[in-house]
Amino acid sequence: MAVTACQGLGFIVSLIGTAGIIAATCMDQWSTQDLYNNPVTAVFNYQGLWRSCVRESSGFTECRGYFTLLGLPAMLQAVRALMIVGIVLGAISLLVSIFALKCIRIGSMEDSAKANMTLTSGIMFIISGLCAIAGVSVFANMLVTNFWMSTANMYTGMGGMVQTVQTRYTFGSALFVGWVAGGLTLIGGVMMCIACRGLAPEETNYKAVSYHASGHNVAYKPGGFKASTGFGPNSKNRKIYEGGVHTEDEVQSHPSKYDYV
Numbered sequence: 001m002a003v004t005a006c007q008g009l010g011f012i013v014s015l016i017g018t019a020g021i022i023a024a025t026c027m028d029q030w031s032t033q034d035l036y037n038n039p040v041t042a043v044f045n046y047q048g049l050w051r052s053c054v055r056e057s058s059g060f061t062e063c064r065g066y067f068t069l070l071g072l073p074a075m076l077q078a079v080r081a082l083m084i085v086g087i088v089l090g091a092i093s094l095l096v097s098i099f100a101l102k103c104i105r106i107g108s109m110e111d112s113a114k115a116n117m118t119l120t121s122g123i124m125f126i127i128s129g130l131c132a133i134a135g136v137s138v139f140a141n142m143l144v145t146n147f148w149m150s151t152a153n154m155y156t157g158m159g160g161m162v163q164t165v166q167t168r169y170t171f172g173s174a175l176f177v178g179w180v181a182g183g184l185t186l187i188g189g190v191m192m193c194i195a196c197r198g199l200a201p202e203e204t205n206y207k208a209v210s211y212h213a214s215g216h217n218v219a220y221k222p223g224g225f226k227a228s229t230g231f232g233p234n235s236k237n238r239k240i241y242e243g244g245v246h247t248e249d250e251v252q253s254h255p256s257k258y259d260y261v
Helices: 002-026 074-100 111-154 173-199 248-253
Strands: 031-033 043-047 051-056 061-065 169-171 226-228 238-241 244-247
Touching: 002 074, 002 111, 002 173, 043 169, 074 111, 074 173, 111 169, 111 173
Parallel strands: none
Antiparallel strands: 031 043, 031 169, 043 051, 051 061, 238 244
């Protein structure tokens, strides 16, 4: 019961985490404009992995996609690749884990096969979560670096006079969604790996039984129990007469009535 609960809970947590990774990848607010000390508040800019948007104070929003691939920063392309790999691995893991659930019986699938499938899906969930966390962390590091570089360029000249106004970007909501989703996927994968140990059948130890081929001189009682064997150089052949066991010497020393005929 505990194994089934652990496996089911791990599947649900991984499902929520994978859905969160997909949502974070599709969101536009990976980086939002920093409005601190910004004199222009009528326009709000935010950017995502696939497009950048501008929202005016009137409520009108205009978005423009990135129509180039080679012109994008290498770090942004790396984040895209990590998030896509996380989504693909998460989707495959969900498909595998559905058939690996102990509460679902498909044909004559054995518990050992379910245990292997559970372990495989758990490892893939862990890799998916790590990819999502790594992608979001790389993007956050890029934002931090650009933020402080923009701050250093803004305040130049004597007396700290503001010479130029540049748009600075800070963390968006998609980053937090991606971190939480990656963590949930990672936790769900660990729970699936733990449940795999309970699904694996225990090894059964069988006692060894030696088998010896019976000889042609083996005599048995009528009850089915073994009386004697013909093995050994000094053993004598025995025969069964009227339910009793007698050796050849005993038969010759006790003549019957038919010997005098």
